[in-house]
Amino acid sequence: MTQPSVRREDAAPAALRAVEVELDRRWPESRIEPSLTRIAALVDLLGSPQRSYPVLHIAGTNGKTSVARMLDVLLSQIGLRVGRYTSPHLQWATERISLDGAPISPERYAEAYHDIEPYVALVDAKSPVPMSKFEVLTGMAFAAFADAPVDAAVVEVGLGGSWDATNVVDGAVAAITPVAVDHVNYLGSDIAGIAAEKAGIIKPGAVVVLARQPPEVAQVIAARSVEMDATVANEGMEFGVLHRDVAACGQQLRLQGLGGVYDEIFLPLHGAHQSRNAALALAAAEAFFGAGANRSLDIDAVRDAFATVTAPGRLERVRTAPSVFLDGAHNPHGARALAAALREDFSFRRLIAVVGVMRDKDARSILVELEPVADEILITASSSPRAMDVEDLAAAARTVFDESRLRVEPQLFGAIETAIASAAEVEPGSEGILGAGIVITGSVVTVGEARAMFGREPQ
Numbered sequence: 001m002t003q004p005s006v007r008r009e010d011a012a013p014a015a016l017r018a019v020e021v022e023l024d025r026r027w028p029e030s031r032i033e034p035s036l037t038r039i040a041a042l043v044d045l046l047g048s049p050q051r052s053y054p055v056l057h058i059a060g061t062n063g064k065t066s067v068a069r070m071l072d073v074l075l076s077q078i079g080l081r082v083g084r085y086t087s088p089h090l091q092w093a094t095e096r097i098s099l100d101g102a103p104i105s106p107e108r109y110a111e112a113y114h115d116i117e118p119y120v121a122l123v124d125a126k127s128p129v130p131m132s133k134f135e136v137l138t139g140m141a142f143a144a145f146a147d148a149p150v151d152a153a154v155v156e157v158g159l160g161g162s163w164d165a166t167n168v169v170d171g172a173v174a175a176i177t178p179v180a181v182d183h184v185n186y187l188g189s190d191i192a193g194i195a196a197e198k199a200g201i202i203k204p205g206a207v208v209v210l211a212r213q214p215p216e217v218a219q220v221i222a223a224r225s226v227e228m229d230a231t232v233a234n235e236g237m238e239f240g241v242l243h244r245d246v247a248a249c250g251q252q253l254r255l256q257g258l259g260g261v262y263d264e265i266f267l268p269l270h271g272a273h274q275s276r277n278a279a280l281a282l283a284a285a286e287a288f289f290g291a292g293a294n295r296s297l298d299i300d301a302v303r304d305a306f307a308t309v310t311a312p313g314r315l316e317r318v319r320t321a322p323s324v325f326l327d328g329a330h331n332p333h334g335a336r337a338l339a340a341a342l343r344e345d346f347s348f349r350r351l352i353a354v355v356g357v358m359r360d361k362d363a364r365s366i367l368v369e370l371e372p373v374a375d376e377i378l379i380t381a382s383s384s385p386r387a388m389d390v391e392d393l394a395a396a397a398r399t400v401f402d403e404s405r406l407r408v409e410p411q412l413f414g415a416i417e418t419a420i421a422s423a424a425e426v427e428p429g430s431e432g433i434l435g436a437g438i439v440i441t442g443s444v445v446t447v448g449e450a451r452a453m454f455g456r457e458p459q
C-alpha cells in the first residue's frame with residue numbers, strides 16, 4: 001500500500017480564517033477571568049438557547065473528548081440528533097462544534113459567529129473585561145445547536161468546571177472522567193481543590209456518572225452530589241469494564257452498564273484507558289435514557305455505535321510501515337495512559353517518540369512517563385507561540401534520557417521526517433514483534449500540526 005507523504009499544513013478556508021482573526025483579538029483560552037457573568041449575559045440576550053435541549057455535561061482532566069465522541073455516536077445510533085461541543089481542536093476550529101457527527105462547515109461557523117456578534121458587542125460594552133474567545137465560541141455552539149435544532153447536546157468543559165463558560169447549562173447527566181493535576185496556573189496543585197472545580201458541573205437532581213478516582217477526589221464529588229441531591233453511578237460498582245481483549249485494530253470489550261451486561265463490543269481504539277472511557281460513555285447514555293435496574297439499551301445499537309467511534313489524535317495511526325501514531329497526551333496522567341497502551345497493545349522492536357510540549361506544562365514529568373517505552377526521543381516544537389523552546393525541553397529530557405537516546409530537531413516537519421527515516425532502518429523481529437513505531441505526542445497543537453502533515457482531514 002502506498003503511504004501518504006508528510007507535507008506542510010494546509011491553510012484553512014477563507015471564511016474560517018476571517019472569523020479566527022476576529023476571535024484571536026480576544027483573550028485566548030490560556031487566559032481566563034473566572035466568572036459566569038459574561039456568558040450568562042450573552043445567553044440571556046440570545047434567549048437562553050442552551051435550555052432548549054437536554055445536555056450531557058463532561059468534566060475531568062483526561063478523556064473528555066473521547067467520551068464526548070462516544071456519547072455522540074451512542075445517542076445518534078439510538079435515534080437522536082446530537083450537537084457536540086469539545087475543545088481544543090486539532091486542526092480547524094470548526095471541529096469544536098459538531099452536528100450529526102461531523103464538524104460544521106467553515107461557512108456555517110462564520111455564520112454562527114456573525115449571528116451572535118451584535119450581542120457579544122452588547123456584553124463587551126457593559127463589562128470591564130470583554131468576552132474571551134472561548135466564551136464567544138461557547139455562545140456560538142449553544143446558538144447553533146438551538147438553530148439546528150438538536151435533540152441533545154454533548155458539552156465538554158473547557159477548563160475546570162465551576163467557572164467554565166459551559167457551566168451555564170443544566171446538565172441532566174454529569175460525566176466526570178479521571179481527575180488529576182493539570183492547568184496548575186489556574187486550578188492549583190491541590191487535587192481536592194481541582195476536584196471541587198470539576199464537581200461544579202453537578203446540578204440539582206442530575207445523574208453523576210463517575211470514573212474511578214483517587215479517594216480524596218471521590219470524597220469531594222460525593223459531597224457535592226449530596227448537596228445537589230444528585231444520583232451517583234460509580235465505575236467499579238454500578239458500571240465498568242468486565243473484560244478486554246486486544247484486537248488487531250482496537251479492542252473487544254465486555255462492559256457492565258447500569259442496566260445490564262453488554263458483550264461483543266468492538267471498539268476501534270487502542271488502550272485500556274479507552275475501554276474505561278467506553279464504559280463511562282455507555283453509563284452516561286444509559287442514565288440519559290433512564291436505563292438501569294435491568295432495563296438496558298438496545299445491544300445492537302450499542303455495538304454499531306462503538307464500532308464506528310473515531311478519536312482523532314488519540315493514539316491514532318496515520319501511517320504503517322513504519323507505524324506512526326498521534327496522541328495528544330499533554331500532562332503526566334495522559335502520558336502514563338499513552339505509555340501503558342503502547343506497552344500493552346503493541347510489540348515494537350524500537351519505539352521513537354517525537355515530543356513537543358507547551359511551556360506551561362510539566363514537561364519533565366511527561367518525559368518520565370514516556371521513558372520506559374521510548375527507545376529514542378526526538379525533541380521538537382510546534383509553531384505555537386506557547387510552545388516550549390526546544391533547548392529548554394531538551395534540557396529537561398537530558399535529566400530523564402541518556403544522550404545516546406536523544407536527538408533535537410527544532411522543526412516538527414523535520415523531526416517527523418527524521419523519525420520515519422530512522423524507523424525505516426529497523427527490521428521486524430520474530431514472534432510477531434514489529435519493526436519500529438513512532439508516536440508523536442506532547443501537546444494537542446503538536447498533534448494537530450502533525451495530523452495535517454499526514455494529509456488527514458479535520459473530524
